[in-house]
Each structure stands twice: as structure tokens, then as C-alpha cells.
């Protein structure tokens with residue numbers, strides 16, 4: 017049946033799998049799952065905070081958002097959803113996690129509440145996509161801009177593709193008041209959905225005219241992120257190279273550009289986030305996935321989760337890593353050792 021399998025994965029299989037994964041997550045408040053490991057206090061309608069279950073701390077920097085179904089620690093950087101939490105904290109496999117979430121193991125949310133949340137979420141997503149498309153529409157070709165200078169500083173010597181542009185855009189906005197921060201320069205990478213429509217943008221914010229990434233340590237000692245994604249982040253990807261039935265997936269845009277420079281005839285797709293690596297929605301034309309991982313614990317865990325996720329969709333999946341002395345593909349390109 018090998019031949020049948022090759023062309024036989026239907027988009028229905030992938031859609032059904034993704035639907036099951038989403039349903040598994042939507043059935044619970046993430047805080048009910050995390051509360052088994054750390055005590056959480058309410059901080060907003062659907063936001064909670066507590067001591068981080070992943071690192072030792074005395075003041076709470078671990079945030080849980082039941083609206084988004086996500087958690088994030090400002091201290092150690094751990095972040096993800098119900099699935100990544102259970103994989104990391106209870107050492108379950110991706111598939112075991114989905115099964116557990118679909119069972120009676122955790123308290124579930126009422127159907128009525130779920131319908132309401134779904135409608136709210138769809139509205140919020142549409143608004144986020146509008147913001148991302150606005151950022152993209154204000155961007156300009158990268159040639160001769162700080163975006164190009166940044167790419168060159170990372171050893172990327174090939175002409176940049178259409179999907180990489182330069183933009184001046186705010187790092188933050190307040191959805192309630194409509195207030196926005198001041199504009200910063202950024203390399204903008206287009207995020208495309210399963211149909212190829214631009215539904216998001218990952219901005220790599222830049223400093224020193226593009227010679228380095230934006231870096232700032234806040235007053236409380238936490239670091240401001242250089243990369244922010246806008247629009248639809250889950251399921252979308254920053255695409256490089258020609259379309260093909262074999263896609264190579266990686267975490268970050270610098271790695272994606274590096275791999276594309278080395279393998280220009282291949283399809284390289286960037287998930288734009290460690291937690292996003294298992295969640296890219298792949299069109300039914302793709303029948304083989306290779307994961308180009310990062311060489312650290314978080315990178316290897318993400319690849320493991322991704323292998324399980326894509327194999328679960330009936331896709332043969334393999335993984336490969338840079339040489340052991342390099343953290344990621346771009347470090348390897350530039351000879352920057354750990």
C-alpha cells in the first residue's frame with residue numbers, strides 16, 4: 017500500500033486530525049490542568065498567575081490565559097498550550113496527551129460556554145488578521161533597507177524573496193483603547209495559511225540600522241522579545257522555495273533563510289515559534305515532512321512533538337539537526353559555536 021499512501025493522504029485526514037487536536041484543547045480550562053502542579057490566582061476575567069512549575073521562584077511570573085489556552089513564564093521562557101504542558105510536565109507523548117484531553121480525566125467546559133467562546137475567538141482572530149494585513153500592506157521591498165542589512169549580517173547572501181519585507185510598525189497596541197506604541201524598524205516575514213493567503217506577519221525588530229536584533233531589558237529585568245508575530249500564528253507558515261510534495265520545516269526565519277540558501281530547490285517552511293512547529297497546517301499536496309531542528313532541549317522537544325503530530329496525520333516524517341557544536345542552522349552557517 018506504499019504507493020497508495022504516498023498520494024493517498026487527503027486534506028480531510030489532516031483537517032480531521034487538526035479538528036480533534038483543537039477539540040481536545042477546547043474542552044478544558046487550561047488553568048484546571050495546570051492547577052494540579054501549581055496554585056494559580058485570578059488576575060483578569062480569564063487570566064491567572066502563579067509560581068512557575070518549570071523553575072524555582074519566589075514571586076509569580078507564570079501566566080495562564082484560559083481565553084487563549086496558553087501559558088507563559090516571564091522568568092524562564094517556558095510557554096505553550098495544554099498539549100505542550102502535559103508533554104513536558106507529565107512526560108506524556110503528543111498522542112497520549114490528546115487522548116487524555118478527549119477523555120474524562122480533567123473537568124470540562126459546558127457546550128454552551130464553548131459555543132460562546134468559539135464565536136468570541138473567531139471575532140478576535142478576524143481582528144488580528146486585519147492588523148497583520150495592515151502591517152504587511154505598509155511594508156516595502158527589503159532591498160536597500162535595514163531588513164536586508166540584517167539578513168546580510170546573518171550570513172544570508174542570496175536575494176531576499178518577496179515574502180521578506182521591511183516595515184516600520186509598533187511593538188504593542190491596546191485593543192481596548194486603540195492606543196499604539198511608537199514605530200520600530202522590523203524585518204517582516206509573511207505568514208501564509210494552508211491555502212497560501214497571507215494571514216499573519218512575523219516581525220524581527222531591528223536596531224542599529226539593521227546590524228542587530230532589537231534588544232531591551234525591562235526595568236523588572238525581563239527581556240523584551242525581538243520577534244513578535246501578528247495575525248494568525250497557529251497553523252500558518254513563512255514559506256521559502258518552490259512548492260513541492262516534500263516540505264522541510266524549521267523554527268525561525270533566520271534558520272529558514274539559511275536552509276533555503278543551502279538548498280534553493282527545496283520547500284522550506286518556517287513555523288515561526290518553537291510551540292508552532294507541530295502545528296503547521298499542511299496542504300494535501302504535501303506527502304513528506306522533514307524537521308530541521310534546533311540543537312537545544314526546547315528544539316529537540318519541539319521536533320519530537322512535531323514528528324508525532326505529522327505522523328499522526330499519516331505523513332512520513334523524519335528529522336535532522338545541525339552539527340552538535342552549533343545551536344541552530346544559522347549559527348552553523350556563521351560558525352558561531354555554543
Ligand SMILES: [Zn+2]
Pocket residue numbers: 068069070071078089090091092093094
Ligand atoms: Zn518559569
